[in-house]
Amino acid sequence: MNAWTATPAPVVPPRTLPPQPLLPPVKVLHVITRFYAGAGGNTLLTALGMDPDRYEVWVAGVPGDDLWERAAAEGVHTVQIPGFRDFLTPGDVLVLWRLVRLIRRERFTIVHTHSAKGGFLGRLAARLCGTPVVVHTFHAISFHDHMSPWRRALYRSLERMTSHLAHAYLAVAPRLALEAVRQRLAPPGRVDVVPSAVELAGIPDGFDPEARRTLGVPKDIALIGTVGRIVHQKAPLDFVRMAALVHARYPDTAFVIVGDGQLADDVRRLAADLGVDVRITGWRPDAARLAAGLDVFVITSLYEGLGRALSEALAAARPVVATAVNGVPDLVEPGATGLLVAPSDPAGQARAVGWMLDHPDEAAAMGSQGCARVRTAFSQDAMCAAIDACYCRLLALPGRTR
Template sequence: MLNATRVTGSGQSARNAVNWPAPPPQVAPAATLPTPPVLPRIKVLHVITRFVAGAGGNTLLSAEGMDPERYEVWIAGVPGGDLWDRARAAGLRTVEIPGFRHTLTPMDLLVLWRLARLIRRERFTVVHTHSGKGGFLGRAAARLCRTPVVVHTFHGFSFHPYMSRRRRMAYRWLERATRRFTHGFLAVAPRVAEEAVEERLAPPGHVHVVPSAVDLGHIPERFDPVARRVLGVPREKALIGTVGRLDYQKAPWDFIRMAAAIRAVRPDTAFVVIGDGPLEDEARRLAAELDVDITFTGYRPDAAWLVAGLDVFVMTSLYEGLGRALTEALATGRPVVTTAVNGVPDLVEHGATGLLVPPADPEREAQAVGWLLDHPREAAEMGRQGRRRVRTSFDPQAMCAAVDACYRDLLGLPPLPGPSAIGPSRTQGAASGP
């Protein structure tokens, strides 16, 4: 089970060596007391590249869940995406920065200047960065403005084996260069934390693992026949599906080749792809070439609910910090087949909460899906165990409490008393700058 815990470390923060006394009880009802002064709130700026899907959803839940009496939270990032309106509706301050892109461009110097101007004007106490490019631009801007506390979350990595060597080296160098500007590091999974240390993106003993939570309130706990009817597939036919942006990372062509291999031996199987993206037209052409009938729904805001209508969920990503759609599928009790990349094996234990396969191997993916269809009892038990893991370890309140504990520790504030103080373990030391 994933817990909010430190990967490595030693020693203990002197400021937490003794317990700060809890406040005494009030001696009179609050309504009868004189009006107290308004205490200043801690201003936090989240800087993220694309404010969409996995990392964006995690960032939004982190920002929404902070106590508004103690925190004033802002989010800045690449313009566009479906989460900006939701953030504004939640009362968060938002800044869509013109010229900000998810890849390196000459405009980045202007973006850096705009970020620094925002940070200097608003005088943030904490700058919390996310994603590769948002991470090094946000941390560089915070350094220029001498921001007191800088935190970075590893959702995954901006470099991966499938990009050119030159680009991979450039992104790795930029992340390493901004490591010394960072006071605290978080990671969404133990293997992601381990890789960050191995790649020298964070020093040993300074990474907290905080599982990337999902909003469980709108996700069914088991198969939903209404979702199945919306997907238009009769219950007696096996339905295999995936959710995600149709881009290079998600490898939609592998899902289609897997579907073709399954249809060759199970012609009555149905397939659905939920999501859109730049490779949608290419994916449709490949499905037509391989003569496999796949339903492409396009973008669906209710994707997390529709997953409850699947018999098997498949994720074919080439790289993935943890996989938000995967976590949501497990929350519905769906049997899953997923590539064993980055932090995914921390969530999916082969044969217990799902099946793992190598990336870029449609034949192995088809064999794994076929095994689940041939063993419905074992598949259902894997789904139940996966649901139990997600619903006990990926609660947004626990994630926000862990983030709050990180901020408080770096600011020298004592932990909150009681259950609300849930956060990264202090048994092996407190986070601090390198």
């Protein structure tokens, strides 16, 4: 440790000092494709959790997403860029120009990018403006089988083209960092792991009877559920197939999806065809709390950077069954914090859920261990401290105690 690495306690209480000058903050711009759900929630918590005496935080991205209003209400500078979409379009040339104009006008010291498209446009704009520090976070790897081959190749090429434009890379899970290096999206040795935080204050640290009452299922019925958007990534039809198999063996079970999305009607039709009742709540602002009313929390995703809903379910000490994709195995350790299953395997998922129902004591113990892990390592303070340390290293600033 040197003289600059810690701030000594004040000798005189600040309120008794004469007026002191305000030091200029470090201006940070987050560029994100979609300001909602996992990556968006992570970015919002980062923006809100950084030391306001040191950082002035801005967020720019696709207009109309869920988190803009809250971010602005809590003091974050927000810029919804006209024409910015969550997929590539010819209009991205204009979006790039608008980003360049914003960065030049506000003279940001740090541009921190998120997601494939936001990362490509943000890093390119930062380079064109000569931004001193550029950081990119991998929340997930976006090249998946559901994409057409040409689109998958295009996104991968764009990520690789800009891989040399960031001074540091962050990933929300170790296996995600490994995948980024393997796919040559980031140089070896340049990726640090910073677990994605969840808002722990609103999540019970155990089963919540009130959440169960809100879901309308008696406590003597085993409730299996999930939380998330009902879209291709989450494989909601696999959840329905799993539910039908579980219900055939365990009749005293109920199933719920807390969320909404473009495949909601497909879920309802398949559930009716298979003769299983799967309730869809629609979007709920209290989704993280409702997860505390489940007996088993299930993720059937085809890909998942880490899974914000998964972290929230573990924070509520819920037994979890999750697909072994991307960074999920870094959080769900078989027999310790949950059970892993293969993606696109409803029969295997049903067997794992059945095991949890047959072994309630062991399931509860895994939920408790998962809760302890998330509440220790996945707090907002822990995440922001790690990001602050990254920024300080790149700017040669001394560390601070918030």
